[in-house]
Amino acid sequence: MLIALPLLVAAAYAQQSRHEIVTSVTPADSKPNNPEVPEVAAISTRFERVLVLRFKYDTEMLSGLERALKEQKVRNAVILSGFGS
Numbered sequence: 001m002l003i004a005l006p007l008l009v010a011a012a013y014a015q016q017s018r019h020e021i022v023t024s025v026t027p028a029d030s031k032p033n034n035p036e037v038p039e040v041a042a043i044s045t046r047f048e049r050v051l052v053l054r055f056k057y058d059t060e061m062l063s064g065l066e067r068a069l070k071e072q073k074v075r076n077a078v079i080l081s082g083f084g085s
Contacts, residue, residue: 051068051074053065053068
């Protein structure tokens with residue numbers, strides 16, 4: 001009994017507690033959608049070039065990416081995937 005009592009007290013203090021903070025909705029968030037804006041918009045484009053970069057194991061990704069983009073003279077880019085990162 002003497003061993004069980006401290007274990008029960010310790011278990012009571014170890015209970016997980018949760019506090020939720022609810023933010024109020026701003027007036028801009030509660031406005032209805034504009035009916036003049038289309039449901040879907042499709043934009044056609046053409047890629048000029050696609051680069052695939054492969055990094056050696058344990059290479060720092062940011063500095064390697066900056067170096068590769070500078071070597072390839074890339075001014076604007078979109079990263080489509082980071083497979084295996």
